Amino acid sequence: MRIGAIEAGGTKIVCGIGNENGEIEDRFSFPTEGSERTLDHIIAYFLDKGVEAIGIGTFGPINIDPASELYGYVTTTPKPGWSGYPFLGTLKKAFDVPFGWDTDVNAAAYGEAVWGAAKGLDSCVYYTIGTGIGVGVYAEGKLVHGLVHPEGGHMLTRRHPEDEFEGICPYHEDCLEGMAAGPALEKRWNMKGSELPLEHPAWAMEAYYIGQAVTGAILMLSPKKIILGGGVMQQKQLLPMIRTEVQNNLKGYVSSDAITTNIQEYIVSPGLGNNAGLCGALALGWAAAKNRIS
Numbered sequence: 001m002r003i004g005a006i007e008a009g010g011t012k013i014v015c016g017i018g019n020e021n022g023e024i025e026d027r028f029s030f031p032t033e034g035s036e037r038t039l040d041h042i043i044a045y046f047l048d049k050g051v052e053a054i055g056i057g058t059f060g061p062i063n064i065d066p067a068s069e070l071y072g073y074v075t076t077t078p079k080p081g082w083s084g085y086p087f088l089g090t091l092k093k094a095f096d097v098p099f100g101w102d103t104d105v106n107a108a109a110y111g112e113a114v115w116g117a118a119k120g121l122d123s124c125v126y127y128t129i130g131t132g133i134g135v136g137v138y139a140e141g142k143l144v145h146g147l148v149h150p151e152g153g154h155m156l157t158r159r160h161p162e163d164e165f166e167g168i169c170p171y172h173e174d175c176l177e178g179m180a181a182g183p184a185l186e187k188r189w190n191m192k193g194s195e196l197p198l199e200h201p202a203w204a205m206e207a208y209y210i211g212q213a214v215t216g217a218i219l220m221l222s223p224k225k226i227i228l229g230g231g232v233m234q235q236k237q238l239l240p241m242i243r244t245e246v247q248n249n250l251k252g253y254v255s256s257d258a259i260t261t262n263i264q265e266y267i268v269s270p271g272l273g274n275n276a277g278l279c280g281a282l283a284l285g286w287a288a289a290k291n292r293i294s
């Protein structure tokens, strides 16, 4: 089956073609511009591709409530030209195929559950720690949507005792994203995250905040796997530091070997690596195709 996939990020859009085994056969990426121009590029890419379904994992906030008149819209983003834009509807007018539609992080969580680090499990939580922080939640074999969709990147945090940084979230200042996303690292330390040396205190502080969030996710959702992706997680020293923070926070209270002894297999990098986002969209497209067939 030829399935289309769209990974729509705030800075770039990746379009691709793949199959039901999670194999990407073609991909094309371009910068995210205004909504109409961007959609023109997406439509042009898929015109001669003969796809049988398309999955979209996108930046948000978006409307994912099928009962709503605004289903398929981008809602309140500050990104110029995107707020109130019918992203899904515009594509539906161009292609008569089933569509999957969800947040970029829910898509990534789903892709990881179908083909990646959480394969065979019925729950996982996926974090991206990049330009922003986003969280996708897969529980009891379904993506969690709820009232709007999970927004765990904006959870409130307990401040590190040595941290005087005010935070950069335009809504909450010192929420998780405001304290620990890539741009927060850069502003606090006056240096790009990728240039901060390995032994810099930035990393202990970063692990402190992410560890707090992951601890909360474990306590609230009891997921069977936690997956940490995004540009900041390219700092390989962070993952073991975050695992230690989580163990120190929980102090043995959650009595599972997955946390007390095998945490290196529990809090992990994306199994699909840099393809997590696009494969997630592909998995949404595949699910949409199967729904139409069944």
Ligand code: ADP
Binding pocket: 009, 010, 011, 128, 129, 130, 131, 132, 181, 182, 183, 186, 192, 193, 194, 195, 229, 230, 231, 232, 233, 234, 235
């Ligand atoms: P996006 O979130 O826009 O989809 P990324 O996940 O690549 O994109 O995240 C980009 C952010 O990650 C930027 O703030 C960048 O500074 C930061 N980043 C990228 N590479 C690294 C690195 N090696 N170490 C630390 N931070 C990084």
Ligand code: ZN
Binding pocket: 153, 154, 169, 170, 171, 172, 173, 175, 176, 177, 178
């Ligand atoms: Zn916030």
